[in-house]
Amino acid sequence: MAKLIPPFESIEQDTLPNSERRVLQHLNDLDFPGLEVYFSLPLVREKKQGTFRSEADFILFHPNYGILVWEVKGGGISYRNNQWYSQNNRGTYPIKDPVKQADGAISDIITRIKRNAREGLLLPIGRNLVFPDTVAQDVILPLGLLREDIIDYQGLKNLDQAALIEQFKRWPQQNSLPIAKADATFIRDKVLNPTFHLAPAIEARVDQIETTLVQLTNQQVWALELLRFVPRLTITGGAGTGKTLLARQKARDLATDGKKVLALCFNKALATHIHDALEDADDIVDGSITASSFHDFARDLIERAGLPWSPPDAAEEKPGFYEETVPTLLADAGTKLQPGYDALLVDEAQDFHPLWWMALDSVMAPEAQVILFADPSQNLYGRDFEIPSDVFSGMLPYPFQLMHNCRNSLEIAQWLNNRFAYASVPAPHLPAANEPVKEHHWTHIDEQAAQLTKAWSQLKDRGIKADQLAILSPYRPENSGGIRALQEAFPDDKFVVSTISAYKGLQIPFVFLVDMDTGSFASREDLWYVGATRATVGLQTFSKLEKN
Numbered sequence: 001m002a003k004l005i006p007p008f009e010s011i012e013q014d015t016l017p018n019s020e021r022r023v024l025q026h027l028n029d030l031d032f033p034g035l036e037v038y039f040s041l042p043l044v045r046e047k048k049q050g051t052f053r054s055e056a057d058f059i060l061f062h063p064n065y066g067i068l069v070w071e072v073k074g075g076g077i078s079y080r081n082n083q084w085y086s087q088n089n090r091g092t093y094p095i096k097d098p099v100k101q102a103d104g105a106i107s108d109i110i111t112r113i114k115r116n117a118r119e120g121l122l123l124p125i126g127r128n129l130v131f132p133d134t135v136a137q138d139v140i141l142p143l144g145l146l147r148e149d150i151i152d153y154q155g156l157k158n159l160d161q162a163a164l165i166e167q168f169k170r171w172p173q174q175n176s177l178p179i180a181k182a183d184a185t186f187i188r189d190k191v192l193n194p195t196f197h198l199a200p201a202i203e204a205r206v207d208q209i210e211t212t213l214v215q216l217t218n219q220q221v222w223a224l225e226l227l228r229f230v231p232r233l234t235i236t237g238g239a240g241t242g243k244t245l246l247a248r249q250k251a252r253d254l255a256t257d258g259k260k261v262l263a264l265c266f267n268k269a270l271a272t273h274i275h276d277a278l279e280d281a282d283d284i285v286d287g288s289i290t291a292s293s294f295h296d297f298a299r300d301l302i303e304r305a306g307l308p309w310s311p312p313d314a315a316e317e318k319p320g321f322y323e324e325t326v327p328t329l330l331a332d333a334g335t336k337l338q339p340g341y342d343a344l345l346v347d348e349a350q351d352f353h354p355l356w357w358m359a360l361d362s363v364m365a366p367e368a369q370v371i372l373f374a375d376p377s378q379n380l381y382g383r384d385f386e387i388p389s390d391v392f393s394g395m396l397p398y399p400f401q402l403m404h405n406c407r408n409s410l411e412i413a414q415w416l417n418n419r420f421a422y423a424s425v426p427a428p429h430l431p432a433a434n435e436p437v438k439e440h441h442w443t444h445i446d447e448q449a450a451q452l453t454k455a456w457s458q459l460k461d462r463g464i465k466a467d468q469l470a471i472l473s474p475y476r477p478e479n480s481g482g483i484r485a486l487q488e489a490f491p492d493d494k495f496v497v498s499t500i501s502a503y504k505g506l507q508i509p510f511v512f513l514v515d516m517d518t519g520s521f522a523s524r525e526d527l528w529y530v531g532a533t534r535a536t537v538g539l540q541t542f543s544k545l546e547k548n
Contacts, residue, residue, distance in 0.1 A: 002035040004028055005193055011039065019074025019132050020057060023156065027058070032161045036061045038192055043108045056105040057130075061192060063184035064177060065168035066124030069105045070151075071098040077131045079142055099145055102127035112191050121186070123179050126171035132156050203463055206509045206537050209409055209431045220246055223400060224253075232370040232395035234349070234387045237402030238424035239533030240413070243373035244270070244505060247347045248277050250371060255288040259342035262363070263291040266351035266381075269498070270505035271296065274347065290341075294356060295322060298330040301363065305333035327359035334362030342368050348505050349374040350385035357388040370395060377422040378530050380501050407507055409433035412532070412539050420529050435538040441545045448542050449485035452512060455540055456486060456493075459510065466493035469510040472500045472531045474522040482514025482542060500531040511535035516543035 004011075008028045013021050027037045038059040045052045058070035073095060076087035086095045106125050113121060129150050136152040148170060151159065179187070189195065220242045223235055227250055237243055251263045263278065265271050275291035290297065299309050307329050311321050341364050346352065349372040364370070370392045376385050389395040404427035405413040413426035415437040440455070442448040459469065473480035477497045486495060496508060513531045517523045532539055 002027055002030045002032045002037050004037050004039060006039065017072075017074050019130075020072050022132050023058065023070070023072055023130055026156055026159065027060075030159070030161070030164070032062075032164060034062050034064065035164075036188070036192070041192070043105055045104070045108055045111075054101065054104060054108075056102075059105070059109075059192060060164075061187065062168070063179050063181070063187075065165060066126070066171060066173070066177065067109065067187075068164075068167060069102045069109070069125070069127040070130050071102040071105075071127070072130045072132070073098055074131075074133050077134050082142075098129045099127075099142075102129065109191060113187070116186070116190050121179070121183055122173045122176040123183075123187075124168060124171035124173045124177070126167070128167060130156065203465075205433065206464075206468065209433050209509075209537055220402065220406070223402065224249065226400060227371060230396065231367075232392050234372040234374060234396070234399040235402060236374050236376065236399040238375055238377060238405065238422060239416075239529065240405040240407030241375075241402035241424050242406050243375065243402065244274070244347050247345050247371070247373050248274060251278060251289050251291070251343075251345055254343045254369065259288070259369075260340070260365075261289045261343045261345065262297070262341040262360075263289060263345045263347070264294050264297060264360075265347040265505060266294055267348060267502065267505050268293045268296070269502050270348065273506055294352065295326060298326050298333075298359070301333045301337060301339070302326075302329045305336045307333055323353045324355060327353070327355045330356075330359040331362045334359065337363075339363050340365045344368060344370045346372045348378070350376050350379050350383065351381055351504075353383055354386070354388070357391040361391055374399070377420075378504060378526060380504065380526055380530060404428070406430065407536060408533065409435065409537050411436050412535055412537075415539070416529070416532060419532075420525065423529070423533075433537045438540040440540065440542045442542065443545050445481045445485075448482055448514065448544075449489070451542055452482055452486050452514065453489045455512065456490065459538075460493075464510060466490070466495050468508065469512065470496040470498060470503060470508045470534060471512045471514055472498055472503055472534060473513075473515045474500055474518075474524075474527055475515060480515050482512070486512075500527050503534055504530050507534055507536050509535070509537040511539050513539070513541040513543075516541060517546075518544045 004024075004027065008024070011024065013024070016024070024039060038061070039057070041056045041059050043054045043056055045054070056069055057072040060068040060070065073084075073086055074088075078085045078087065078092070084095050084097055085092050106127060109125060127149065129145075131150060131152050134152045135154060136147065136150050139147075141147065141150075148167075223246060227233060235243060235246065247263065251261050254261050263274055265274065271291060271293040278289050278291050292300070302309050309329075312318055344360060344364055372387070374385055379385065387395065387397055387399065389397040403424060405416065405424040406427040408416065408430075410426055410430045410432040413424075413430055416423040417425060438455070440448075440451045442451060456469070471480075471483045471486055473483055476499055477483045480497075483497045487497070500513075511531065511534050513528070515522055516528065521527070532541065
C-alpha cells in the first residue's frame, strides 16, 4: 500500500472537491510498497517582488523512481487563447494554468533540494495533469504538453504500480536511481515532510511568571485600602508577600496626592532598587520622593546641617557609631533643618535599631503618615523588632499581617513552606515554573565547583542569561568558594554576586545558594530563608555535608 501523508483517515474528505476525493481514494488503495503520497502540500516561493504561496495537490515520491507532481482539475476541461477553463453544471469558468502550477511546484522542490542537500543530489522530477472527470481522446494539446502528461478518467481507473512506474520513467536523471538511503531520508525529512519541535522558550516562561507574580493579591489590595484610613500602621509578612511592592505603590500614591515622602530601608542594594523603581513614577511626583538607605539619608542630612560625619577606623567602634552616634546626629540635623516629610515608609523595618525611630521622628511633619513593612523572620542583625508605637503617637500597636507568598513560583513557595515553619503559604493561583528546587550536597569544595559548573551550563544551554542568575553566599564574594569557582569557570559571564545579607529584599529569576552549612553562621536558618526567598523562578542550593 502507498503511504499517505497526512493519513487518509485524518483528512476531512467531505470538504474536498469530488475530483480530489477520487484521486485520493485511488492512491490510498494503490498497491505500491515504498510510495509516499503527500496531499495538499503548501509551497512558498521567495522572489524580489515578495513571497508567493501556492499548493501542490499531490506529490508522489519513491526512492527508486523519483518525484511526480500532480495537479488535479475537476469537471470538463478546455483550453483556448492561452486560457484554461473548467466546466460544471453551473457553467464554464476560467481556472489557473495547471501546467504552470505543476512546473512552479517542481521549481520550488528543486530549489529546496539545492539549498539544503549535499551537492550533486539528482533524481527524476516530473509532473502530471490529472483530469478525473474527462476522457482525453483526439485532442490537440498546447505547446509544452504531451498526451502522456495527462491522466484522465480512464487513466486513473487503470493506474496500477506498473503504470505509475512508467510515468516516473518519462523524466530525466534515471541514471541516478535508486537514490541513496541517506538522500531519501533527506528528501523526506528536509524537503517534503520536515518535522520540528519548538520547546517552550525559557525566557518567555520567565517573563510570563514574573508578570503574573507582580500582580497584587486581594489581600494586598485590601492593605492599600486600609492605609488610606489608618495613617500609622505596621504591615508584617513573610518573604514574598509583597511588602516592597506595597511600599513602592503607597509611596507613589502619597506623592501623587502632593505629599513629601521619605522611603527608607537598611540595605543599600534594596534602597537602590526602590530608588530606581520610583524614578519611573509619573512626572507629577518627580522630586517629591526621597528613597535611600537609612545611613545614606542620615549622612546627607547631617552634612547639610554642617555637623561632622566621622566614622571611626577601629572595627570594634563602628557598631556604636552607626547604631547610636548617627541617630543622635540625625536628630540634631532634623531639628536644625526641619525637612518636614509628610510620610515615612520603611521597608524591612526589622533591620532598624530602636534608637533610629526617634531620630526619624525629628525629620517628620507633626501629622506625618508612618507605614512600616517588616518580616521578623528575616532578623539577620539580631534586632528584636517591636512596633515603635511609643515613638510615633497614634501608631497601632499591632500589625496587619500579609499571609500569602506571591513572589516565588509555586515550586519554590511549596519548598519554602515545607522547609520553614514561618514561611508564607503559596498565594492562590501562584504560577508553576516547571523548575523544581534542586538541593546539591558536597563534602569537598571541589565537588561544589563541579556541581555549580554543571548547573550553570545546563541553565545556559536553555537560554538563561547570566544577569538572570544571582550567586548568593553567606560570605563576601572574594571569600566565597562557590562564587569564585563560577567566576573562574565562566570569566565572561556577568552573574549577580552578593552576600545573602546584602541581597535581602531583592529578587531575581534564578538563585544559586552556595557555601551553605560551611560553618555556624552559614548554617543559620534565617540566612537559608532569606537567600532562598530571593528566587522567583528557579532555586538551587549547594550545601556541605559533614563527614561521619
